[in-house]
Amino acid sequence: MSTMLLAWAITAAQVILGAAIACSFWRLVQGPRAQDRVLGFDTLYVNVMLVIITLGVQTGRMVYYEAALVIALLGFSTTVALAKFLMRGEVIE
Amino acid sequence: MIQAPELPLWGALIVALLLLLGAAITLIGSIGLLRLRSFQQRMHAPTLGSTLGTGSILLGSMICFSLLQSRLAIHEILVALFLTLTTPVGFMLLARAALFRSRERAGAIPDQPPRQGETKRVE
Numbered sequence: 001m002s003t004m005l006l007a008w009a010i011t012a013a014q015v016i017l018g019a020a021i022a023c024s025f026w027r028l029v030q031g032p033r034a035q036d037r038v039l040g041f042d043t044l045y046v047n048v049m050l051v052i053i054t055l056g057v058q059t060g061r062m063v064y065y066e067a068a069l070v071i072a073l074l075g076f077s078t079t080v081a082l083a084k085f086l087m088r089g090e091v092i093e
Numbered sequence: 094m095i096q097a098p099e100l101p102l103w104g105a106l107i108v109a110l111l112l113l114l115g116a117a118i119t120l121i122g123s124i125g126l127l128r129l130r131s132f133q134q135r136m137h138a139p140t141l142g143s144t145l146g147t148g149s150i151l152l153g154s155m156i157c158f159s160l161l162q163s164r165l166a167i168h169e170i171l172v173a174l175f176l177t178l179t180t181p182v183g184f185m186l187l188a189r190a191a192l193f194r195s196r197e198r199a200g201a202i203p204d205q206p207p208r209q210g211e212t213k214r215v216e
Contacts, residue, residue, distance in 0.1 A: 002105035007097035009109030013116035013150075020116070020142065023123035027135075035132055035191040042183065043126055043139040046176070050119060050142075050150050053169070054112060057157050060098040065154075065169060072172055076179040083186035087193055 010058050014051060021047045038082045045075035104160045111153030119146035132191055136184060143180045148173055 024047055027040035049071045056064030081091050100108065118141055125138025151169045158166040 002102040003097050003099055006100060006105040006109050007095045009113055010097055011095055013112040016113075016116040016120050020120040020123035023120075023127045024139070027126050033132070033191075033194070035187060035194065036135065038187055039132070039135060039139065040126065042187075043123055043142065046139070046143045046147065047119060047123065049172075050115070050147060053150055053154050053172075054116075057098070057108065057112065057154050058096060060157075060161055065172075069172055069175075072175050072179075076175075076183055079183040080186055083183065083190045087186070087190040 007058075010054055013054050014058075017047055017051045017054065021051070034086055038079065038086065041082070042075065042079045045071055045078075049075070098157065098161055100157065100160050104156060108153045108157045111149045111156070115146045115148070115150035115153065118142065118149070122146065132195075133188075136188060136191075140180065140184070143176055147176055 021044060024040050024043035028037050028044060029040075031037040031040055049068045052064050052068045052071065056062070056068070084091050097105075122139050122141035122143075125141070126135055129135045129138060151173045155167050155169050158169075
């Protein structure tokens with residue numbers, strides 16, 4: 001009973017997060033200017049990281065947590081590098 | 094693929110509520126990112142997902158792993174701490190870049206001074 005409830009809740013959460021990923025991906029594709037695309041990408045990686053954490057709850061394994069940590073680290077440095085590039089035209093001065 | 098770990102009923106209820114709440118808040122933030130009109134308005138929406146949405150999903154995951162291993166398993170707090178620290182920094186850099194770019198397009202920045210260590214080109 002409790003396992004079925006949790007299983008359906010996790011699946012529903014994954015579907016809702018999939019809709020959120022679709023929204024941010026649409027902003028990444030459509031975005032009128034480059035900064036909108038960077039913003040959409042930032043939202044996209046946060047949403048994907050949340051889906052991976054729900055996968056970790058679903059299977060009860062630790063591997064997914066490490067993948068989520070790596071995504072959070074790399075996504076931040078990507079956003080900073082892209083913002084720096086938009087500002088100055090180069091990443092490292 | 095429908096499966097879930099074996100938890101007691103109260104734990105399953107708490108984890109399910111936290112996961113659904115976090116996912117719904119993240120969806121609201123992403124819809125805001127899609128629907129709002131200007132870039133400065135759009136910048137506010139996704140922070141909903143990266144603070145409260147991430148927080149409640151990570152709290153649910155922490156409770157689930159703590160119940161599964163019957164000890165305190167709060168390693169997910171690293172992700173929450175990291176996102177809370179880095180999201181404002183990244184968005185502030187992005188907002189400054191966007192401001193610079195819109196002013197540049199409007200012609201408010203006519204001639205840039207030479208950067209440090211770079212001589213101005215003579216034509």
